[in-house]
Amino acid sequence: MTAAIRGALVLALATLSSSALAQPSVYAHTGAGMFSPAVKGVPERVYVPNGLDNTVSVIDPATYQVIHTFQVANEPQHVVPSHDLKTLYVASDQGQESLTPIDPKTSKPGKPIPTVDPYNLYFTPDGQYGIVVAENKRALNFTDPHTMQVQFSIKVPCRGINHMDFSADGKTLLAACEFSGDLLRIDLAARTVVGKIHVGGMPQDVKLSPDGQVYYVADMMANGVRVISAAGKAPKKVGFVATGKGTHGLYPSRDATRLFISNRGEGTVSVLSFATREVIRRWVIPGGGSPDMGSVSPDGTQLWLSGRYSDVVYVFDTRSGKLTHRIKVGKGPHGLTYFPQPGRYSLGHTDNYR
Incomplete structure (x- = not known):
């Protein structure tokens, strides 16, 4: 069997499995057009935090043009939708550390x-x-979700805690510690770390599978995604999928059949089938690039990613895998957010809805 035929069969299996995946899926409420009433009247915009010039670029996705740029505190890392979908927050963790609110109806900062x-x-x-990920302080600070005043903190036994995702029942989370190569399981009711595993490498983004059985963890040094069981207290390795150099961001397709994986170190995106846990496609940025963080468009036809070391935003067609646009933004673009998105509420980061 040729590689082309094998790839076609895998893709067909993923497509046939879509209806089966959709019913028990943790992403059942994030399909195309499934908007919350909270975002009625909110214009579609793409928000790009530029970490090296301390600005946020606002893009109109209909025209692919930057329509507004504003200044924020030093080193903005991510633009994050609030749980109630009414506010966006720019997380700046250097100098005058702060969260800058954005009104999504006007795209203006507060x-x-x-x-x-x-x-x-x-x-x-x-x-x-809210959970402020205090990477340098080795802590998760639980806050009032509106005022952001700290209510309590959980100290973590690792270095470089940065990304996480929540279990299907919402009782626990799995967090990645970039600099020590650890994964932590945290019980939200008990407010404590209940499990830890050292995986090595440099774990990055974390995403729960549609059936809620495993987490996928991007590992920038291992050049792939680690598959971690979502059951039990201690995280357990159950697999590994090689994807590409500098594996970084993870984004489910709108129909929850595929996982889009940015490979920052080689300028590619890998497409993994949730049904088979295999890579079924590989998209290449012509001339190379540095695809980092981003979002799937609300209709599912595009994947928007920041070009961390290229000072651009990439737009991919998720049906063909072709790069359709490069949009010039500020210096060091990082945690890009396309908003609004389908879903009942936001779990934070750049593209995490349920």
Whole structure:
């Protein structure tokens, strides 16, 4: 059997499995057109935090043009939708550390909220707390989701905590520690770390599978995704899928059949089938690039990614895998967010809805 035929069969299997995956899927409410009433009247915009010139570029995805740029505090890392989908927050973790709110109806920033070490921001599934990922302080600071005032903190036994995702029942989360190569399981009700595993490498983005059985963890040094069981207290390795150099960001397709994986170190995107846990496609940026973080478009036909070391935003057609646009932005673009998105609520980061 040729590689081309084998790839076609795998893709066919993924397509045939889509209806089976969709019913029990944790992403059942994030299909194309499944918008919350909370985002009614919100124009579609793409927000790009430029970490090296301390700005946010706002792109109109209909024209692929930057329509607005504004200044924020030093080193903006991610633009994060709030749990209730009414506000976006720019997380800046250097100098005057803060979360800058953005009104998504106007794309205008508000007054920055002083916040300790906000590398990233998540929200508990029940919406009770925001979770400020204080990477340098080795802590998760649980806050009021509106005022961002700290309610309590969980110290973590690792270095470089940065990304996470939540279990299907919303009771636990799996967090990646980039600099020590560890994964942590945290019980939200008990407010404690209940499990830890050292995987080595440099774990990055974390994404739960549609059936809720495993987590996929991008590993930038291992050049692939680690497959981690979602069951039990201690995280357990159950597999590994090689994808490409500098594996970084993870984004489910709108129909929850595929996982788009950015390979920052080689300028490619790998497409993994959730049904088979195999890579079925590989998209290449002509001339190379540095695809980092981003979002799938609301209709599922595009994947938008920041070009971390290229000072551009990439737009891919998810049907053909072709790069359709490069959009010039500021210096060092990082945690890009396309908003609004389908879903009942946001769990934070750049593309994490349920």
